[in-house]
Amino acid sequence: xxxxxxxxxxxxxxxxxxxxxxxxxxxxxxxxPAVRRPLVNPTYLRLELRRLLRNRRTxxxxxxxxxxxxxxxxxxxxxxxxxxxxxINFAVYGAMVAAAVTGAAVSIDxxxxxxxxxxxxxxxxxxxxxxxxxxxxVLAALPVVVVLGVGALMGGRLxxxxxxxxxxxxxLGAIPFAGLGLAVGYLVPAETAxxxxxxxxSLLAMVGGLFVPLSVFGTTMRxxxxxxxxxxxxxxxxxxxxxxxxxxxxxxxxxxxGVLFxxxxxxLFRRDTARV
Amino acid sequence: MSTASIARTPVxxxxxxxxxxxxxxxxxxxxxxxxxxxxxGLDLTVQPGEVVAFLGPNGAGKTSTLDMVLGLTRPTAGxxxxxxxxxxxxxDRGWISAVMQTGGLLKDLTVAETVELTAxxxxxxxxxxxxxxxxxxxxxxxxxxxxxSGGEQQRLRFAMALLSDPRLLVLxxxxxxxxxxxxxxxxxxxxxxAQKGRTVIFATHYLEEADAYADRVVLVSRGRVVADGxxxxxxAMSSGRTVRATWPGAxxxxxxxxxxxxxxxxxxxxGSTVTAHTTDSDALARHLLTATPCRDLEVTARGxxxxxLALTQPTTFPQEQR
Numbered sequence: 001x002x003x004x005x006x007x008x009x010x011x012x013x014x015x016x017x018x019x020x021x022x023x024x025x026x027x028x029x030x031x032x033p034a035v036r037r038p039l040v041n042p043t044y045l046r047l048e049l050r051r052l053l054r055n056r057r058t059x060x061x062x063x064x065x066x067x068x069x070x071x072x073x074x075x076x077x078x079x080x081x082x083x084x085x086x087x088i089n090f091a092v093y094g095a096m097v098a099a100a101v102t103g104a105a106v107s108i109d110x111x112x113x114x115x116x117x118x119x120x121x122x123x124x125x126x127x128x129x130x131x132x133x134x135x136x137x138v139l140a141a142l143p144v145v146v147v148l149g150v151g152a153l154m155g156g157r158l159x160x161x162x163x164x165x166x167x168x169x170x171x172l173g174a175i176p177f178a179g180l181g182l183a184v185g186y187l188v189p190a191e192t193a194x195x196x197x198x199x200x201x202s203l204l205a206m207v208g209g210l211f212v213p214l215s216v217f218g219t220t221m222r223x224x225x226x227x228x229x230x231x232x233x234x235x236x237x238x239x240x241x242x243x244x245x246x247x248x249x250x251x252x253x254x255x256x257x258g259v260l261f262x263x264x265x266x267x268l269f270r271r272d273t274a275r276v
Numbered sequence: 277m278s279t280a281s282i283a284r285t286p287v288x289x290x291x292x293x294x295x296x297x298x299x300x301x302x303x304x305x306x307x308x309x310x311x312x313x314x315x316x317g318l319d320l321t322v323q324p325g326e327v328v329a330f331l332g333p334n335g336a337g338k339t340s341t342l343d344m345v346l347g348l349t350r351p352t353a354g355x356x357x358x359x360x361x362x363x364x365x366x367x368d369r370g371w372i373s374a375v376m377q378t379g380g381l382l383k384d385l386t387v388a389e390t391v392e393l394t395a396x397x398x399x400x401x402x403x404x405x406x407x408x409x410x411x412x413x414x415x416x417x418x419x420x421x422x423x424x425s426g427g428e429q430q431r432l433r434f435a436m437a438l439l440s441d442p443r444l445l446v447l448x449x450x451x452x453x454x455x456x457x458x459x460x461x462x463x464x465x466x467x468x469x470a471q472k473g474r475t476v477i478f479a480t481h482y483l484e485e486a487d488a489y490a491d492r493v494v495l496v497s498r499g500r501v502v503a504d505g506x507x508x509x510x511x512a513m514s515s516g517r518t519v520r521a522t523w524p525g526a527x528x529x530x531x532x533x534x535x536x537x538x539x540x541x542x543x544x545x546x547g548s549t550v551t552a553h554t555t556d557s558d559a560l561a562r563h564l565l566t567a568t569p570c571r572d573l574e575v576t577a578r579g580x581x582x583x584x585l586a587l588t589q590p591t592t593f594p595q596e597q598r
Contacts (some may be wrong), residue, residue, distance in 0.1 A: 050385075114381065121398065169374070248471035
């Protein structure tokens with residue numbers, strides 16, 4: 001190390017600077033506290049929605065596919081209520097896919113380094129998650145409206161109240177799936193996340209009684225189906241005419257799954273934020 | 277290894293004005309990942325208005341250090357203070373911002389949307405048009421980020437970093453992957469900005485960048501500061517110049533005798549060209565021009581490159597890890 005030795009033997013000149021006594025130096029008294037940003041930032045929400053709507057795959061899986069299903073399956077139903085039944089099932093399916101895809105899109109934020117970039121702004125990580133959930137809710141409304149609309153055009157007949165009840169169940173019942181999507185998005189890389197969601201949603205829709213009626217399941221299978229996450233929105237959306245389970249049971253299912261998925265997402269989110 | 281420190285501009289008397297609060301203070305900063313030590317007790321103070329190059333080979337701990345400065349990771353030990361406060365608080369106030377090496381952009385947003393979104397996250401920000409103009413992206417505002425070239429994306433990151441009008445701008449190897457023209461344009465923008473008094477810290481392993489754009493060069497190796505001063509001072513630390521001259525009809529014996537002069541470290545003769553490394557080039561030059569028939573004498577400082585190699589590659593080459 002001749003070069004260093006030759007340089008100069010002076011001791012470091014810098015420590016004349018005042019040292020704060022702790023590592024967590026607080027803001028200087030003459031500085032106002034940092035402004036707390038609101039939890040929901042309208043610009044952020046708007047651009048998140050625009051991003052998702054630009055993504056063709058999201059729209060194909062959450063809107064186009066359910067519409068195609070309705071068009072092909074309601075022809076087989078002869079009575080107006082049967083046609084409405086088909087439309088409601090696929091509206092529930094579309095809404096849960098839309099919510100899950102929106103949540104899982106957080107994996108793109110992670111892999112692209114966008115989450116990291118956001119950490120160089122005053123945005124709270126919690127705010128990022130809340131915005132994702134709100135985006136999921138807005139996006140989930142799209143298949144509900146479109147698919148039920150197509151169902152009505154195809155000859156499905158229900159009272160206005162019944163349509164609204166079904167729409168509300170499909171829409172609000174999608175909330176837990178936003179949590180599931182987020183959890184998947186925090187767990188696996190972007191390429192895998194969408195595949196997991198695609199396959200997982202079809203499976204859950206199947207066992208939840210959205211693709212085939214619950215009545216075709218055996219007794220054991222029907223009991224198991226009631227323990228899966230799509231079952232709640234599924235029975236609630238059809239409640240007005242099918243009465244497969246009580247409203248309380250459906251609501252409980254949605255809440256329990258909602259809490260479970262939210263907890264999983266929150267845990268994975270914390271793990272992820274600590275690491276970024 | 278002891279840290280060599282060169283006396284710099286005196287540290288202003290603290291506590292008199294708020295301008296004297298250092299832009300950055302690092303004390304004993306340490307970062308370990310498992311049993312790998314990426315940053316090893318690093319000390320550094322940066323005064324407002326300085327443009328500092330953080331120079332070192334890959335794996336020297338530059339990015340790990342900057343991540344802690346930005347509050348992206350927590351130090352294993354030691355202290356970080358940005359503008360007198362914690363990194364997170366400085367980020368919240370928009371006092372510190374960064375241009376990262378790669379990533380951090382969403383391909384499906386346009387350039388203008390990205391700037392708008394980033395701006396909306398701050399309590400107050402500079403006018404968007406002015407910032408985009410300054411960063412040189414006003415002409416590509418409506419382009420999707422995914423369709424932008426590497427240089428354009430980097431200028432977008434620069435625009436995003438300027439939005440909050442930060443006191444301290446951190447650049448982590450900002451010109452990696454950019455062509456010569458893009459690199460020049462980028463540094464032109466940074467320099468214009470730094471002249472207005474912004475403190476800039478940039479990590480680089482391009483010596484010429486450190487030499488050309490920094491007031492101060494901090495050389496890091498294996499997570500520690502090994503040299504600190506102006507580019508000229510750091511270069512001088514490898515102390516010595518190369519003296520070259522044409523000596524018609526020189527004999528090896530005559531040339532060897534030059535080695536007896538004060539400060540001469542090595543001498544060689546190739547054809548009629550004498551090359552000597554010395555710490556006292558004046559004395560050698562005087563001798564060659566007065567006591568020998570030498571002509572075409574040339575004195576060159578050892579490049580920053582040589583200093584860099586001398587200081588960052590000690591006896592055993594470290595296992596590069598980060």
